[in-house]
Amino acid sequence: MLRHMVGSTPKSRALGAALRRARDEAGLSARQLAATIGVAHTTINRWEAGDRGPRPTDVATVLAALGASSQLREELIELSQESEGRHWVEGGIPEQRRQLTALLDFERDADRIVDVASLLMPGLLQTSGYARAIMIAAEVPKDEIDTRVAIRLGRRDVIMRREPATLLTFIEEGVLRRDIGGRAVMADQLRALVEASRWTNVDIRVVPDSAGWHPALDGPFVLLEFGDRAPVVHIENRRSALFFHEPLDVVTYQHAVDRLLEVALSPADARGRIAEALEELETAP
Numbered sequence: 594m595l596r597h598m599v600g601s602t603p604k605s606r607a608l609g610a611a612l613r614r615a616r617d618e619a620g621l622s623a624r625q626l627a628a629t630i631g632v633a634h635t636t637i638n639r640w641e642a643g644d645r646g647p648r649p650t651d652v653a654t655v656l657a658a659l660g661a662s663s664q665l666r667e668e669l670i671e672l673s674q675e676s677e678g679r680h681w682v683e684g685g686i687p688e689q690r691r692q693l694t695a696l697l698d699f700e701r702d703a704d705r706i707v708d709v710a711s712l713l714m715p716g717l718l719q720t721s722g723y724a725r726a727i728m729i730a731a732e733v734p735k736d737e738i739d740t741r742v743a744i745r746l747g748r749r750d751v752i753m754r755r756e757p758a759t760l761l762t763f764i765e766e767g768v769l770r771r772d773i774g775g776r777a778v779m780a781d782q783l784r785a786l787v788e789a790s791r792w793t794n795v796d797i798r799v800v801p802d803s804a805g806w807h808p809a810l811d812g813p814f815v816l817l818e819f820g821d822r823a824p825v826v827h828i829e830n831r832r833s834a835l836f837f838h839e840p841l842d843v844v845t846y847q848h849a850v851d852r853l854l855e856v857a858l859s860p861a862d863a864r865g866r867i868a869e870a871l872e873e874l875e876t877a878p
Contacts, residue, residue: 612641704819766801
């Protein structure tokens with residue numbers, strides 16, 4: 594059964610995480626900040642947890658007390674508007690970067706991540722060469738590529754740390770043979786997939802070409818599940834990004850995952866299919 598905490602939305606949780614970072618950078622405890630602005634420290638805790646969205650005036654008061662920059666104040670005051678709305682949709686590069694920050698926070702907090710990758714290798718399992726090839730082809734500004742690749746690789750910590758999240762990912766069979774970056778890049782990527790498939794917390798499934806229609810054909814998505822918080826779904830394309838958190842929305846994607854488990858190869862068979870693609874690549878003239 595889905596758990597849904599009233600007032601807890603992806604946007605309010607992202608806002609809370611940003612406020613907590615600002616407070617930490619200012620070197621204040623929640624009690625010290627509460628005393629400074631004249632509220633109960635439990636209110637600060639609820640704001641930072643995202644359980645209760647602060648009003649724009651509250652955000653302005655907090656950030657003024659923390660001595661935050663005018664740019665941060667402007668960004669977080671804007672983020673606090675309609676923080677309890679049903680969906681969180683952002684369009685344009687600056688706004689998508691704001692959602693990327695939220696996605697990184699959610700990945701760090703998640704117990705389980707389900708990545709349905711219908712077009713490319715799943716982000717958490719991409720090699721640096723594969724990620725770089727995508728960014729070059731997508732004409733990402735050259736001075737941003739190194740930073741973006743580093744962020745992409747840094748995200749992998751959530752499945753490699755001492756207490757890692759579990760990752761279930763679905764990869765379209767065609768993605769295994771889609772030439773991204775050339776033969777050497779693809780060979781390294783496929784070897785990395787074979788290695789990751791042996792990790793106890795990583796479950797890689799390949800959806801075979803013979804599966805016919807399946808939910809991944811509707812487009813990629815990421816489902817993030819938390820031990821004591823409502824799950825969220827993240828969808829992204831070239832010009833916009835979207836978070837879902839309402840139970841009726843999320844359950845649609847959970848059902849899609851169930852359907853994919855029915856048509857995807859088992860972990861062992863998926864590893865074999867990846868190994869076959871790697872062998873084809875290595876022995877091709």
